[in-house]
Amino acid sequence: MSLSPTPQHEKGPALSELPWYRRLNLLNTTLLIFLLAVIFSGSQIEGNERDLDILKNLGRFLSEFFPPDLTVLKSTGSALIETVEIAILATFFAIIISLIIALGAAQTIGPTWLVFSMRMLLNIIRTIPSLIWAVIAVAAMGANALAGVAALTLYSTGYLGKFFSEAFESVDMKVARSLRGIGADPLQSFQYGIWPHAKPLIWSHCIWMLEYNIRSASIIGYVGAGGLGLQLHAYQEFHQWDRFATVLCCILIVVTVLDFLSEHIRRRIARRDGTNDALSD
Amino acid sequence: MQDKKQEPVLSARGIGLQRGGRWLFRDLDLDLYSGEFLAIVGPSGVGKTTLLSCLCGMLEPSEGSVSFKLSGTSAQKPEDLRSHFGIVYQELQLIPNADLLTNVLCGRLGRYHSLSTLLGFPKKLRQEAYRLLYELGVGENPHKWAKHMSGGEKQRVAAARVLFQKPKIYFADEPASSLDAYYAGRVLGLLRQEADEKAKPVLCVLHNAEHIQRFADIALSLNQNDPKAHKMRRVRPVNEEAEI
Numbered sequence: 001m002s003l004s005p006t007p008q009h010e011k012g013p014a015l016s017e018l019p020w021y022r023r024l025n026l027l028n029t030t031l032l033i034f035l036l037a038v039i040f041s042g043s044q045i046e047g048n049e050r051d052l053d054i055l056k057n058l059g060r061f062l063s064e065f066f067p068p069d070l071t072v073l074k075s076t077g078s079a080l081i082e083t084v085e086i087a088i089l090a091t092f093f094a095i096i097i098s099l100i101i102a103l104g105a106a107q108t109i110g111p112t113w114l115v116f117s118m119r120m121l122l123n124i125i126r127t128i129p130s131l132i133w134a135v136i137a138v139a140a141m142g143a144n145a146l147a148g149v150a151a152l153t154l155y156s157t158g159y160l161g162k163f164f165s166e167a168f169e170s171v172d173m174k175v176a177r178s179l180r181g182i183g184a185d186p187l188q189s190f191q192y193g194i195w196p197h198a199k200p201l202i203w204s205h206c207i208w209m210l211e212y213n214i215r216s217a218s219i220i221g222y223v224g225a226g227g228l229g230l231q232l233h234a235y236q237e238f239h240q241w242d243r244f245a246t247v248l249c250c251i252l253i254v255v256t257v258l259d260f261l262s263e264h265i266r267r268r269i270a271r272r273d274g275t276n277d278a279l280s281d
Numbered sequence: 282m283q284d285k286k287q288e289p290v291l292s293a294r295g296i297g298l299q300r301g302g303r304w305l306f307r308d309l310d311l312d313l314y315s316g317e318f319l320a321i322v323g324p325s326g327v328g329k330t331t332l333l334s335c336l337c338g339m340l341e342p343s344e345g346s347v348s349f350k351l352s353g354t355s356a357q358k359p360e361d362l363r364s365h366f367g368i369v370y371q372e373l374q375l376i377p378n379a380d381l382l383t384n385v386l387c388g389r390l391g392r393y394h395s396l397s398t399l400l401g402f403p404k405k406l407r408q409e410a411y412r413l414l415y416e417l418g419v420g421e422n423p424h425k426w427a428k429h430m431s432g433g434e435k436q437r438v439a440a441a442r443v444l445f446q447k448p449k450i451y452f453a454d455e456p457a458s459s460l461d462a463y464y465a466g467r468v469l470g471l472l473r474q475e476a477d478e479k480a481k482p483v484l485c486v487l488h489n490a491e492h493i494q495r496f497a498d499i500a501l502s503l504n505q506n507d508p509k510a511h512k513m514r515r516v517r518p519v520n521e522e523a524e525i
Contacts, residue, residue, distance in 0.1 A: 181337070
């Protein structure tokens with residue numbers, strides 16, 4: 001191959017700039033569409049025509065929260081426990097169902113037709129908000145905590161199924177293939193070649209889901225699916241905002257503690273697992 | 282060791298592999314008899330690993346065929362003989378998030394049904410696996426995860442895994458490349474011992490000329506410029522006692 005340069009003229013070849021349409025890659029196009037949408041939406045959305053003093057309204061509303069009525073603390077406590085129980089059971093059932101679905105939904109494990117159908121199923125489940133799942137569950141099972149468990153199980157499955165399948169896909173399949181190379185059967189190569197690598201990520205998602213479900217479980221009571229939401233709904237209906245405040249404080253404390261704990265645990269898992277290798281050594 | 286009346290354990294006929302329009306090797310015939318130690322040699326990128334992969338059935342050659350005649354089984358195709366193949370991969374392929382002991386134990390997965398390994402391996406096997414780790418100088422912390430070990434330590438764990446497997450034939454891709462002189466000699470010596478004492482054939486990609494001289498019976502060298510110009514050379518005369 002000859003490397004001798006053949007310049008067009010003495011100053012060398014002229015740089016040809018890209019035409020404008022060649023710079024419209026996906027990022028630039030979507031960014032442009034988003035900015036246009038912001039301008040359009042801004043001109044469409046309107047508030048109340050009346051001239052309201054928003055800050056004064058907010059101040060008056062919030063002042064009704066104080067002081068919180070602590071006499072309802074006992075009933076709030078038992079509702080809180082029920083909320084946590086709903087979340088724990090829902091997360092547990094969702095983990096089991098999601099593991100099975102995720103095996104089919106992972107491109108590196110399942111056949112194409114199964115991957116496609118499992119992903120469609122997960123997408124459909126995820127499209128429906130938890131509150132709607134709760135309405136459906138209450139309609140089917142009556143207004144009780146079990147309906148809450150069913151609703152959150154379905155809702156969480158949509159997310160965990162997706163996360164788990166992604167966790168499986170993130171595993172380097174070479175180890176599993178190498179185990180097959182020395183005679184391991186498919187189950188063994190999954191158990192020893194894929195599972196150890198996916199497990200920390202999967203457990204981390206489970207903890208996150210539990211934390212998320214405790215939040216959700218305190219809301220779905222609004223439509224009768226048990227837990228704290230039932231109380232919140234009642235106090236709101238009767239304008240007992242001081243009691244409402246007590247319940248809110250309880251949720252705030254529990255969720256903050258859980259958030260801190262889950263973040264801490266998940267970070268530790270990631271560090272030991274070396275998902276983030278920079279942290280591990 | 283070699284006895285012409287004896288049937289070869291591994292026999293390759295006219296194998297060749299084409300990659301990206303280029304032949305890495307062609308028209309390669311190979312007969313390997315029990316107890317023979319074959320070193321595959323050649324410059325980097327010549328296709329030694331690819332040849333080893335073709336021979337152990339992990340890669341389908343573009344032409345030609347490989348068949349086996351292992352004791353105690355009538356199967357001849359690599360896919361039916363997997364559990365009898367001991368393979369040390371160049372990239373080792375240890376399970377990073379499993380402890381050293383589990384990594385070694387996984388060598389025997391092919392011998393057990395998945396239900397019997399579902400809850401782990403029997404204690405007796407664990408003891409045996411630990412002894413191998415200990416012999417190769419990585420027994421200090423058998424419960425440490427493989428990913429937290431150094432390159433040389435990982436390579437010794439991979440060697441322990443293949444020896445623990447007790448396969449009928451060994452395929453090792455540079456099993457001593459990250460080891461110091463002592464452990465390189467130890468690992469290759471153990472493979473040599475398998476060939477000498479248990480008459481198991483060993484195919485090994487080697488770089489180090491001293492290792493080839495010391496451990497191999499035959500050296501098969503691949504040529505970078507001409508895919509057909511591979512050469513087979515006997516390093517050690519037939520029946521010479523092995524020095525370990």
